[in-house]
Amino acid sequence: MKLVILSLALLSPLASAAQCTIDSQYMQASYKVSQQHEVDTAVHTQQFTLWRTLSQAAQQDEQLVEVWQQLSNQQLRPIRYFVQDKRGIEYQPSEVKAKQNFSSKQQLVSDELLAKMTLQSERGEGCDKVQKYSLKQADTTIEVSWVVNKKLLESMHITKPTGSQTIILQSVSFDKQTVQQQFAVWDNYQTTDYADIGDNESDPFLAKMINLGFIEHSAPGFYDTNGKTLKGGHHHSHH
Amino acid sequence: MKINKIATAIGFTLAISATVNAGVLPQSQVQSQWYESAQATLAQKQSQAQEEQLTKAKNVILFVGDGMGVSTLTAARILAGQRDGQLGEEGLLSFEEFPYSAQVKTYNVDAQTPDSAGTMTAMASGVKTDVGVIGVNENIERGDCTTVFGNELITTTELAEIKGLATGVVSTARITHATPAATYAKSADRNWEDVSDMPEGAVTAGCEDIASQLVNFEKNVEARFLGTDIDGIDVIMGGGRRHFLPKDAAFNSTDAVSSVEGDRTDERDLTAEWQANYPDGQYVMDKAGFEGISADTKQVLALFNESHMQYEADRENDIAGEPSLSEMTAKAIDILDNNEKGFFLTVESGRIDHAHHAGNAYNALNDTIEFAKAVQAAVDSTNPEETLILVTADHSHVFTIAGYPKRGNPILGKVVAVGSEEPSLASDGMPYTTLGYANGLGYRDLGDETDADAAYSEAPVVGRVDLSAIDTNSAGFHQEVTVPLGSETHAGEDISLHAKGPGAQLAQGVVEQNVIFHLVNQALELIEQ
Ligand SMILES: [Mg+2]
Numbered sequence: 044m045k046l047v048i049l050s051l052a053l054l055s056p057l058a059s060a061a062q063c064t065i066d067s068q069y070m071q072a073s074y075k076v077s078q079q080h081e082v083d084t085a086v087h088t089q090q091f092t093l094w095r096t097l098s099q100a101a102q103q104d105e106q107l108v109e110v111w112q113q114l115s116n117q118q119l120r121p122i123r124y125f126v127q128d129k130r131g132i133e134y135q136p137s138e139v140k141a142k143q144n145f146s147s148k149q150q151l152v153s154d155e156l157l158a159k160m161t162l163q164s165e166r167g168e169g170c171d172k173v174q175k176y177s178l179k180q181a182d183t184t185i186e187v188s189w190v191v192n193k194k195l196l197e198s199m200h201i202t203k204p205t206g207s208q209t210i211i212l213q214s215v216s217f218d219k220q221t222v223q224q225q226f227a228v229w230d231n232y233q234t235t236d237y238a239d240i241g242d243n244e245s246d247p248f249l250a251k252m253i254n255l256g257f258i259e260h261s262a263p264g265f266y267d268t269n270g271k272t273l274k275g276g277h278h279h280s281h282h
Numbered sequence: 283m284k285i286n287k288i289a290t291a292i293g294f295t296l297a298i299s300a301t302v303n304a305g306v307l308p309q310s311q312v313q314s315q316w317y318e319s320a321q322a323t324l325a326q327k328q329s330q331a332q333e334e335q336l337t338k339a340k341n342v343i344l345f346v347g348d349g350m351g352v353s354t355l356t357a358a359r360i361l362a363g364q365r366d367g368q369l370g371e372e373g374l375l376s377f378e379e380f381p382y383s384a385q386v387k388t389y390n391v392d393a394q395t396p397d398s399a400g401t402m403t404a405m406a407s408g409v410k411t412d413v414g415v416i417g418v419n420e421n422i423e424r425g426d427c428t429t430v431f432g433n434e435l436i437t438t439t440e441l442a443e444i445k446g447l448a449t450g451v452v453s454t455a456r457i458t459h460a461t462p463a464a465t466y467a468k469s470a471d472r473n474w475e476d477v478s479d480m481p482e483g484a485v486t487a488g489c490e491d492i493a494s495q496l497v498n499f500e501k502n503v504e505a506r507f508l509g510t511d512i513d514g515i516d517v518i519m520g521g522g523r524r525h526f527l528p529k530d531a532a533f534n535s536t537d538a539v540s541s542v543e544g545d546r547t548d549e550r551d552l553t554a555e556w557q558a559n560y561p562d563g564q565y566v567m568d569k570a571g572f573e574g575i576s577a578d579t580k581q582v583l584a585l586f587n588e589s590h591m592q593y594e595a596d597r598e599n600d601i602a603g604e605p606s607l608s609e610m611t612a613k614a615i616d617i618l619d620n621n622e623k624g625f626f627l628t629v630e631s632g633r634i635d636h637a638h639h640a641g642n643a644y645n646a647l648n649d650t651i652e653f654a655k656a657v658q659a660a661v662d663s664t665n666p667e668e669t670l671i672l673v674t675a676d677h678s679h680v681f682t683i684a685g686y687p688k689r690g691n692p693i694l695g696k697v698v699a700v701g702s703e704e705p706s707l708a709s710d711g712m713p714y715t716t717l718g719y720a721n722g723l724g725y726r727d728l729g730d731e732t733d734a735d736a737a738y739s740e741a742p743v744v745g746r747v748d749l750s751a752i753d754t755n756s757a758g759f760h761q762e763v764t765v766p767l768g769s770e771t772h773a774g775e776d777i778s779l780h781a782k783g784p785g786a787q788l789a790q791g792v793v794e795q796n797v798i799f800h801l802v803n804q805a806l807e808l809i810e811q
Pocket residue numbers: 348398455459460461462630632635
């Protein structure tokens with residue numbers, strides 16, 4: 044895969060920005076996330092993979108895959124796949140979730156957040172053109188390295204007084220077939236509507252859901268378009 | 283012995299006091315609006331008892347509110363009144379004005395707290411059965427296809443078809459979901475909605491998925507009862523398109539939500555098969571198609587959503603649009619009443635249950651209010667002397683109306699005590715809502731979110747939350763719970779049955795749920811005695 048990318052880069056350094064964007068529509072990108080808290084000097088790291096097609100985006104870690112499908116009416120429809128159980132829970136698209144921008148699912152950084160940020164520098168050309176952005180909001184600083192014509196996040200660094208988080212691209216490929224195959228694998232898992240869970244206590248997988256509830260999965264890179272919520276890693280949701 | 287003496291003494295006293303003149307009651311009592319209206323109610327009951335008691339009906343409509351327990355009725359009635367500018371408590375939902383009612387025991391043969399499959403099977407066949415199974419008796423082993431054969435039950439819908447009546451099934455849930463399925467299918471598991479939901483062994487053993495049974499209904503009934511010639515279910519409306527289409531994006535409709543709408547792994551397109559069986563029938567999948575159905579249409583298959591139809595409050599968010607339950611009910615009757623012999627129609631509000639499971643009273647009550655509208659639409663478009671209308675639920679939910687809120691206090695609001703303007707505080711110093719659940723996901727405030735199920739994306743919230751600054755009347759508010767569970771559960775207490783029309787007077791007392799079959803059968807004379 045790397046070879047292909049390399050040759051593409053060699054062949055078309057001057058390819059049009061539009062062509063780069065088209066070539067990067069089907070993507071598999073793996074990221075490493077490092078977190079450091081003020082009180083705890085240890086650095087916590089984890090990996091996840093971002094998958095995307097024209098109308099779908101997925102964030103995958105070892106246990107869980109969260110897929111968002113963009114519908115013809117611009118709503119987003121989430122599905123969660125539990126890899127070990129080979130099962131999925133399908134949610135109804137709803138207007139609140141639709142307000143989450145699809146670009147934030149496909150790119151990890153939404154177009155809205157990028158538009159708010161200040162361009163600091165630029166390097167490279169064509170498909171490899173990288174832009175550095177930054178934004179300071181209250182006590183939070185966000186720095187983004189953005190491969191603009193591939194709509195690809197190269198890195199993101201967030202600093203707050205309480206700690207910091209860094210997301211770095213480890214590898215990326217743009218093989219349409221691989222991406223489509225991966226989405227097809229998940230699509231073949233047995234799925235249940237969230238609305239039907241309550242009536243299925245006899246199903247061991249769903250009974251677990253009924254009794255324990257969902258453990259909220261929050262893969263790194265879940266930012267609202269204001270760049271406000273900067274949660275990271277796995278956690279149980281408490282209010 | 284002592285008890286007998288006391289009873290005699292009481293009888294003696296009553297005999298004397300029976301001669302007391304009405305004049306002893308103070309004017310303020312007799313002229314009280316409470317007194318007068320209650321007296322009028324009794325007078326109405328007396329004249330009703332004098333009327334000729336019709337027992338035979340041309341048509342029967344069975345309405346089922348899935349999960350619509352008595353507390354749901356009370357709260358929905360108050361909400362409906364308050365939306366109308368009334369205090370709320372004094373009003374009635376349309377079907378609560380029906381002259382007859384009964385209290386219904388809902389347990390399944392193997393379960394104290396039942397589910398929709400067992401309960402609807404009881405109502406449709408006259409036989410209580412196990413939780414989770416459809417149209418088969420208690421000798422079934424849930425999930426074991428081989429135990430179906432010989433244990434099938436015959437339903438009111440089948441009997442009505444055989445009698446030559448028009449039949450219909452309408453639901454806001456998937457039309458293959460437990461409640462509607464129990465009117466037409468036999469299945470060892472409620473979840474066998476299409477072939478991809480079944481274990482391979484069940485398919486090879488000869489069990490047919492629920493969607494396929496709906497499309498093959500005519501053929502199957504004719505095979506089961508040699509010599510019968512029926513014309514199939516005349517009106518089918520609901521959700522569940524995914525179970526009728528092949529798992530192939532080429533079959534996606536313009537209403538598709540999933541990238542591949544269909545779930546079927548046997549390459550069958552049941553909508554096309556249905557159309558081939560009924561060339562004069564009309565298959566529709568959206569609001570526009572629905573509006574295009576004329577009353578003289580012979581047969582209708584309407585599948586408005588790939589899964590359940592939207593909550594009433596959420597209909598606008600559907601891609602291609604959906605009709606309301608009252609619109610579907612009126613349209614179904616328009617078509618079914620073309621049959622001179624009469625009709626049997628089942629109408630389900632399937633998502634009251636889902637909103638409760640999500641711990642969202644707003645949508646449960648809002649869908650109940652729409653359900654009451656649908657019943658009214660049926661009352662308005664049928665002749666009361668020839669149509670028996672039965673309105674019931676399949677089971678209850680752990681939904682409570684609690685505390686001491688004053689009269690007219692917003693039913694979705696926080697408890698404000700009699701004589702007070704400020705919310706009452708619990709011993710933890712925080713206000714609390716009148717409505718609550720004994721278990722479930724618990725508090726969440728999703729603002730103006732009209733999709734109750736959005737709640738499932740987060741873990742249960744245990745116990746109490748400071749609601750001081752929260753608008754608990756909003757569509758997206760989810761009530762607090764005592765026991766944290768990933769989904770709120772059904773409840774085991776009795777539910778109600780409301781009846782109007784010929785044979786309605788037989789709905790009385792505390793009855794087992796399977797009596798409902800006999801009320802329908804009695805009125806329509808489905809089985810010759
Ligand atoms: Mg139901």
